[in-house]
Amino acid sequence: MSAWTVDSGCPASCATDPDPRVPLGELARRYATLTYALTRAVARGDRLAEPSVLQAEARGVLGALGVGIAGVGSAEGAPFSVRAGGVGTLVVANHISWLDVVALLAVEPVSVLAKREVGRWPVVGALARRAGTRFIDRDGSPRGLPGLVTELADSLRGGTSVLVFPQATTWCSASGGRFRRAAFQAAVDAGAPVRPVTVEYRQGGGPSTSAAFLGEEDFTSSLRRVAGARGLRVRVTAHAPVRGADRRVLADAARRAVLGGGVTVGKCAA
Template identity: 35%
Template sequence: MTSPTWTGEADYPTAQKISLFGWLRVALRGSLIAAVLVLGIVTLTLIRLIEKPIFGLRRPVGGYVPALVCRISLFLMGIRFHTSGTPMRGGGAAVANHSSWLDIFTLNAKNPVFFVSKSEVARWPGIGFLAKIAGTVFIARDRKEAQAQKDLFENNLAAGQKLLFFPEGTSTDSLRVLPFKPTLFAAFFAESLRESIQVQPVTVNYHAPEGADPRFYGWWGDMEFGAHLLQMLAARSHGRVEVIYHPPLSVRDFQNRKALAAAAESQVRAGHFRTQ
C-alpha cells in the first residue's frame, strides 16, 4: 500500500513576503492558538485518565475536546467554516479528499473523528505530538503491513470509534480529487463488521481569499510545514472552507472493497467545486 507523494506539474504558489503587520498577526494568532491547544491537551489528558480504564478505545467524552479546539482554532485563524449535510452518528468510518494539514482542523471541527494517518506523521515536530494526543491511528505505508493495518482497523471499529482516512493516500493542491486507493476499505468487509458498518464520504472545499492563488490552502509535495503555517497566520484576510457530508454508504450493499472505494470517490468528486 505504498503511497507516493503527489507533486503535480506546476510550481508551488509564490510565498508572500510577510510585512510588519503580518508578523504581528503571526504573533497574536499563533499565541492564542497555542494557548487553546495547550488547554485542550491538558483537558483531554485529564479526561482520558478517567475515560480509558472504563471505556478503553472508546472516547465518548474526550473525543469532543479536539473538535472544540479545532473549531476555535479556525476562528482564531480567520478561516470561515461552513458545513452542509448531516454527519453520521455512532461508529463507522468517513473518507475525504486530502488537501492540507488544515484538514485536521476542518474535518474535526464539527464531527469528532479519529484520524488514520501514515506512520511518518507521528515523528513530525508538533503535529505528531498533537496527533498522538488526539488518538490518531497510525499505519505504515507498506504492503507487507496490509494485514496488520486491516486488523487494527477492525479492532478500532469494533470498539465503536469513528475513523477518518484519506483514500487518495497523499495531499494535493486542493483543486482536484485523486483516485481512491481501495486497500484500507478491505477492513470493512470483515465478517464481524460488514453487516453493520457504514462509510460516509466527505468533501472538503477550500476557497482561497479574494485575489490569492487558488491553491492558497493546499499543502503538498515538498512544501515546508513551517513556511506554510506562517503564511496562514500572517494572512491579512482569509477565505473559507466548506465541508460536505454525503449520505453514508452501507458496506453490505457492495460486493468488494473496490466497488465501495469507487462509490465513495464518486460522491466526494460530485461535491468538489473544481470537479463538478
C-alpha cells in the same frame, strides 16, 4: 504497484500565496493566539481524546488562525457518523492540507489514520498521539497491510468511527488523485457504512490553494500562508453514506461523491 505505493501528488509550487493578506499586526496576534490554543491543548493531557474536548480544541485552532467553516452539509443534515447497528463509520475525505484534519475534527471528533511522519512533528505529533490518532508506516512491508485492515475493521465493529484519506497524499484541490482501496476492505469486513466527505478552501469569494500542503514543503511555510490569509474558509460537505460488499465498488462510489463535489483550482489536479 505495491499496496503501499502512493501517487506523487501536487508539487509545492501549486500552493499559492493568499490574496488578500492580513496586516503584520494581525498576523502576530494570530500566532500568539495559536500558541495559546496549542498550549491549552497540551495541558489537556489524556483528556484531549474525549470527543467534546477534542472538538472544542480543533475549533479553537481554526479560530486562532482566522479560518472559518463555510458550511457543513449532508443528506441527513447530521455529522459524519451513521448512528445505526452499533458499528462505526469509515469517513473518507479528499486530502489537501494538514488543516483538513483540524477542520474535520471541528465537525465531529473521530479517530484519525495518519502517516507516521505526522507523529514526529513538533507539538502537533504529541497532540495527535494524545487525540488517539493511528499512524501508518507507508514505507513498511506490504505484509503489514492485512493487519492494518483487521485493526480498522475491529475498530469499526466496536463502534469507533475512523477518518482516512484514501488519496494517501495531498493535492491542491478536491479533484485530484486516486482512492486506495485497502481501508474500504475494513468497511466491508465490519459491515460499516462509508461516509464520503469533500473538503474545499475558499478565499475572497473563490477557490484557494493557500491552505494546500504539498510535495516537500515544510510545515512552517504552510502555516505562514494559512495564518496570513484574510477571510480563508473551509467548506466541509458530508455526502450520503454508501454501503457495499465489494471494496472496489465502495471506493469508486466514494470517489465519485467526494470529487464530484470538488472544484478544480490547481494546474496539477487530476
